[in-house]
Amino acid sequence: MPELPLDLVRTLLAVVDEGTFDAAAAALHVTPSAVSQRVKALEQRTGRVLLMRTKPARATESGEAVIRFARQLLQLERDTLTELGLPTAGEAARLAIAVNADSLSTWFIPAMTRVPNLRFDLHREDEGHTTALLREGLVMAAVTSTPDPVQGCSVRALGNMRYLPCANPAFAAQWLDGPPALVADAPVLVFDRRDQLQDHFVATVAPGREASQHRHYIPSSEGFVDAVAAGLGWGMVPEVQARPRITAGTLVDIGGPIDVPLYWQQWKLDSPPLAAAAQAIAAAAAIALKPHTRHHARIS
Structure with missing residues (x-):
C-alpha cells in the first residue's frame, strides 16, 4: 500500500494555497526545486497527476482528494495539540466554511458569536454550489441546498429559508x-x-x-x-x-x-471545534429558518 508522507502532503497543500511553487517554497522555507521534487515524489507514490501546473496552480480531481486529506490531517493535529495543552502557534482553531450570501446577511453571524474561541474563514458562494468547495477541499463545512452528501461528509437539515x-x-x-x-x-x-x-x-x-x-x-x-x-x-x-x-x-x-431548503454538510471528522461550530449553527438555524416541509424549491 502506498504511503502519503506528511511532508509531501503538506507541500502539495502549500502549492495549492499559495498558488505557485515559488510562493510555496517561501512559506515552507525550502527551495522551489525542493517543492517541485516533493510534488513529483507524491505523484509517483500515488500514480496520479495531482497538480495542474497553471498560474495559479490548481489541484486535479485526484489532487483534491489529497488536499482534503491534508486539511483533515492538519485539523486533527491542531485538535490533538490543543487537547494535550501544547502550543499551537498561539492561534485559535481556524474553520473554513462555505455559506451563501443571504444566510450570511441574516442568521449566520449570530451563530458565529456562539463559538468565540474559533477563527472563521468564510467563503461566500451560492447555496447550490457550496458543495464544490467541499469536494475541492477548500472548506471543512458548508451551508448548502444539496441534501446528497459529498464523499466523506455528513449532512443535517437546517430548515427552509x-x-x-x-x-x-x-x-x-x-x-x-x-x-x-x-x-x-x-x-x-x-x-x-x-x-x-x-x-x-x-x-x-x-x-x-x-x-x-x-x-x-x-x-x-x-x-x-x-x-x-x-x-x-x-x-x-x-x-x-x-x-x-x-x-x-x-x-x-x-x-x-x-422556500429553499438549507443543509449543513461537514467532514466526517472527530474535531471539537468543528462539532462546536455545527452545534451553534444548527441552533441559530432552528430559530431563524422555517421547518423543512415536503413542498419546497430546490434552486441550483
Missing part, C-alpha cells in the same frame, strides 16, 4: 397591476448568473415562462434589497429582510413565498 417576491409599490402599480403572469415581463433583479430563484417563481405563476431578460445583476444581499426598494425591478427577498419593509410600506409582497 423563505423568500418573498417583492417590489416597490410604485413599480408594482406600473408593471404588475393585473394578472400574476405580468411579472414575467417586468424588469427583474437577479443576484448573479447562478441565481434561478426569480425564474422559479415566474414558472409558478406563468407556467412555461421565465423571468424577463430585462435583468439587473446585484451580487450583494443588502444591495439587492435596496435595489428592489428603490424600484429598479422586482426580486425574491429573504422574508426576514422583507417583512420590516413591507410593514413600513416601502415594499409590497407580489405573490406567494418560495
Whole structure:
C-alpha cells in the first residue's frame, strides 16, 4: 500500500494555497526545486497527476482528494495539540466554511458569536454550489441546498429559508397591476448568473415562462434589497429582510413565498471545534429558518 508522507502532503497543500511553487517554497522555507521534487515524489507514490501546473496552480480531481486529506490531517493535529495543552502557534482553531450570501446577511453571524474561541474563514458562494468547495477541499463545512452528501461528509437539515417576491409599490402599480403572469415581463433583479430563484417563481405563476431578460445583476444581499426598494425591478427577498419593509410600506409582497431548503454538510471528522461550530449553527438555524416541509424549491 502506498504511503502519503506528511511532508509531501503538506507541500502539495502549500502549492495549492499559495498558488505557485515559488510562493510555496517561501512559506515552507525550502527551495522551489525542493517543492517541485516533493510534488513529483507524491505523484509517483500515488500514480496520479495531482497538480495542474497553471498560474495559479490548481489541484486535479485526484489532487483534491489529497488536499482534503491534508486539511483533515492538519485539523486533527491542531485538535490533538490543543487537547494535550501544547502550543499551537498561539492561534485559535481556524474553520473554513462555505455559506451563501443571504444566510450570511441574516442568521449566520449570530451563530458565529456562539463559538468565540474559533477563527472563521468564510467563503461566500451560492447555496447550490457550496458543495464544490467541499469536494475541492477548500472548506471543512458548508451551508448548502444539496441534501446528497459529498464523499466523506455528513449532512443535517437546517430548515427552509423563505423568500418573498417583492417590489416597490410604485413599480408594482406600473408593471404588475393585473394578472400574476405580468411579472414575467417586468424588469427583474437577479443576484448573479447562478441565481434561478426569480425564474422559479415566474414558472409558478406563468407556467412555461421565465423571468424577463430585462435583468439587473446585484451580487450583494443588502444591495439587492435596496435595489428592489428603490424600484429598479422586482426580486425574491429573504422574508426576514422583507417583512420590516413591507410593514413600513416601502415594499409590497407580489405573490406567494418560495422556500429553499438549507443543509449543513461537514467532514466526517472527530474535531471539537468543528462539532462546536455545527452545534451553534444548527441552533441559530432552528430559530431563524422555517421547518423543512415536503413542498419546497430546490434552486441550483
